[in-house]
Amino acid sequence: MTTLTADLKKTTKKATKKVPVRGMMDNVMEQFNSAADQINLHPNIRKILSITNNEILVNFPVKMDNGEVEIFTGYRVQHNNALGPYKGGLRYHPTVDLDAARALAMWMTWKTSLAGLPYGGGKGGIKLDPSKYSEGELERITRRFTFALADNIGPEHDIPAPDVNTNSQTMAWIADTYMSTRPPAERNANQHIVTGKPDGSGGLEGRDRATGYGVYLTIKFWAEKNDVNLEGKKFIVQGFGNVGYWAALFLERDGAKLVAVQDAYGCIQNQKGIAVEELSKYTKINEGSIADFPDAKPVNKDKFFGLDCDIVIPAALGNQITKENASKIKGKLIAEGANGPTNVEGEKILLDKGITIIPDILCNSGGVVGSYFEWLQNRNGEIWQLDEVMAKLDKKMKESFNKVYDYSKNENIDMRTAAFCIAIERIEKAYIQRGIFP
Ligand SMILES: NC(=O)C1=CN([C@@H]2O[C@H](COP(=O)(O)OP(=O)(O)OC[C@H]3O[C@@H](n4cnc5c(N)ncnc54)[C@H](O)[C@@H]3O)[C@@H](O)[C@H]2O)C=CC1
Numbered sequence: 001m002t003t004l005t006a007d008l009k010k011t012t013k014k015a016t017k018k019v020p021v022r023g024m025m026d027n028v029m030e031q032f033n034s035a036a037d038q039i040n041l042h043p044n045i046r047k048i049l050s051i052t053n054n055e056i057l058v059n060f061p062v063k064m065d066n067g068e069v070e071i072f073t074g075y076r077v078q079h080n081n082a083l084g085p086y087k088g089g090l091r092y093h094p095t096v097d098l099d100a101a102r103a104l105a106m107w108m109t110w111k112t113s114l115a116g117l118p119y120g121g122g123k124g125g126i127k128l129d130p131s132k133y134s135e136g137e138l139e140r141i142t143r144r145f146t147f148a149l150a151d152n153i154g155p156e157h158d159i160p161a162p163d164v165n166t167n168s169q170t171m172a173w174i175a176d177t178y179m180s181t182r183p184p185a186e187r188n189a190n191q192h193i194v195t196g197k198p199d200g201s202g203g204l205e206g207r208d209r210a211t212g213y214g215v216y217l218t219i220k221f222w223a224e225k226n227d228v229n230l231e232g233k234k235f236i237v238q239g240f241g242n243v244g245y246w247a248a249l250f251l252e253r254d255g256a257k258l259v260a261v262q263d264a265y266g267c268i269q270n271q272k273g274i275a276v277e278e279l280s281k282y283t284k285i286n287e288g289s290i291a292d293f294p295d296a297k298p299v300n301k302d303k304f305f306g307l308d309c310d311i312v313i314p315a316a317l318g319n320q321i322t323k324e325n326a327s328k329i330k331g332k333l334i335a336e337g338a339n340g341p342t343n344v345e346g347e348k349i350l351l352d353k354g355i356t357i358i359p360d361i362l363c364n365s366g367g368v369v370g371s372y373f374e375w376l377q378n379r380n381g382e383i384w385q386l387d388e389v390m391a392k393l394d395k396k397m398k399e400s401f402n403k404v405y406d407y408s409k410n411e412n413i414d415m416r417t418a419a420f421c422i423a424i425e426r427i428e429k430a431y432i433q434r435g436i437f438p
C-alpha cells in the first residue's frame, strides 16, 4: 500500500514536470488575447470569440479498391459567423484533429474580417495521408465526407475551399455531390457551395494563384515601404505546393532568387538560384516531391530555417518556427504563406531580433479574397476574366496591407497584433451595432 502511494506520488511529480507540447489552439488563443487586451475588447465579446460556435465530427465508411471498408474521421469547425457565412478550407492530412480544426477556423474568422469580406470563419478536413490512397479512393472518400456534412454546410451558410492536399478536383467532387443532394430545380443555384473549383466548373480564373500572388504582393508592399529592392534578394520556401509554388514564381519574376526549398519529402539548396518552373516540372514527374532535384544539393531538414537568405516563406504546416529554430533564422522578413507557421515562443525571439513578420491572416489572405470573387461570380451568374481578377486582388491586398502597416506604426506594435486588432474591432462593431449588449 505504502509502495503504491509512493509510486503514485512519483508518477504525479513526473507528470507535472513534463513540458506540455504547444498545440495550435494555444497559439491562436494567445494571439487573440494579446490583441483583445490591446483594444480593451468588451468582455462579453471576448467570451463569444474565445469559443467555437459549432464543431462537427463525422465518422463515415468508404469501400476501398480491395473491397474492404475503411472508416474515416472528418471535421468541420464553425468558429464565428457574425459577419457572414462560415468560410475556410478543408485539409487532408494525418495531423487533422479537433484542436487543429478549431485553431484554423479561428484564424479564418480573423482573416475574413481583416480582409473586409462578408464572411465568418470555419475549417475542417479529414485525418488521413492521401498518398496512401488511389485517385478513385480519394474521390469516394471526398463524396462520402460531403454527404456526411451536407446538412451542416451550404452556399449561404458554410463554404469550404482547398487547403493542404486538397485542390480544384477535390472541390469539383464536393460541388457535384452537394448539388446532387438538392432538389433538381435548385441544383445549379448551389454552385457556390465550395470555392476553388476548376474554371470549367464554376471556378474562378486565377483562384489557383491567388494565395501565392497575395503572399508575393505583401512582400512587395513591405519592400516598397522600406526602400528595399527585391532584385537579387534571396528567399527560401517551406512547402512547394499551391501557395509555395505561386509565391516563388511571382517573386522570381520580380528578380528575387529562390535558394532553398523544403517539402514533405526533402530539402534542397542552391545559393546560385533554383529555377521555379524547372523545379515545378520536376515535381510533376517525381510524384510531387522536390527530393533529388538535379540542380541543387540536398540539405538536412533541420538546417532549413538557418540557411542564408533575405526572406523566409513558410508555406506548409503550422508550428514550424519555434523556440528551437527561431534564433537561427538569417532572413530579415518572414512572409507567412502557411497558417500558424510561427508559434508564440518563436515569434518572440524573431521580434527581439528585429525580424519583421507579415502575419498569416494578412499574408495568405489572397486565397480567401479569390474565393470571395468566385462566390460572387457564381451567385451572380457571371464569368470573370483573369486580368480583372488579378487587378481586384491587387487592390484588396493593398488596402489590407496598408491598414495593418499603418496601425502597427501608429500603435507601435508588431504587424500580427495590429492585424488581429483590426479584425477583432470589426467583429466587435457588428455585435454592438446589432444591440446584443445594450
Ligand atoms: N491553398 C490555399 O488557397 C491556401 C493555403 N493556405 C495555407 O498554406 C499552406 C500550404 O497550403 P497549400 O499550398 O494549399 O497545400 P499543398 O498541399 O498544395 O502543399 C503543401 C506543401 O507542403 C509540403 N509539406 C507538407 N508537410 C510538410 C512538412 N512536414 N515539412 C515541409 N513541407 C511539408 C508538401 O510537400 C507540399 O509541398 C497551409 O498552411 C494552408 O493552410 C493559406 C491560405 C490559402
Ligand SMILES: O=C(O)CCC(=O)C(=O)O
Pocket: 087, 088, 089, 090, 111, 159, 160, 161, 162, 163, 195, 339, 364, 365, 367, 368, 369, 371
Ligand atoms: O479560400 C477560402 O475560402 C479559404 C482558404 C483557406 O483555407 C485559408 O485561407 O486558410
